[in-house]
Amino acid sequence: MKEIVVNSTKSELEEFKKSPIWYDMIRELRSWRKGFNLEMQSIVDDAKEDNPSTASVLLHMGDLNGRQKAVDYLLGLPDLFLSLLEDKKDGSRRDKTD
Numbered sequence: 001m002k003e004i005v006v007n008s009t010k011s012e013l014e015e016f017k018k019s020p021i022w023y024d025m026i027r028e029l030r031s032w033r034k035g036f037n038l039e040m041q042s043i044v045d046d047a048k049e050d051n052p053s054t055a056s057v058l059l060h061m062g063d064l065n066g067r068q069k070a071v072d073y074l075l076g077l078p079d080l081f082l083s084l085l086e087d088k089k090d091g092s093r094r095d096k097t098d
Contacts, residue, residue, distance in 0.1 A: 006081045
């Protein structure tokens, strides 16, 4: 697996998390997640009318689940990057003391 490279500094990421751009992105991604949930809730009513196979219903549900997980991952990226920077900093401290 390829290592994640973070080019931003800790302060840049912290500022980004407070920025209107990030708040706009959060609002949009949460809107997507809400839409995915509404689509998930409509599966039963749609199935009653369309009579899809069990496999297609399960694939649809899996697709929606994957989309929601992707949104959650995107929402967590700034914190993930901060965590990676902290781990890298802690690792370099250990290397200096070893």
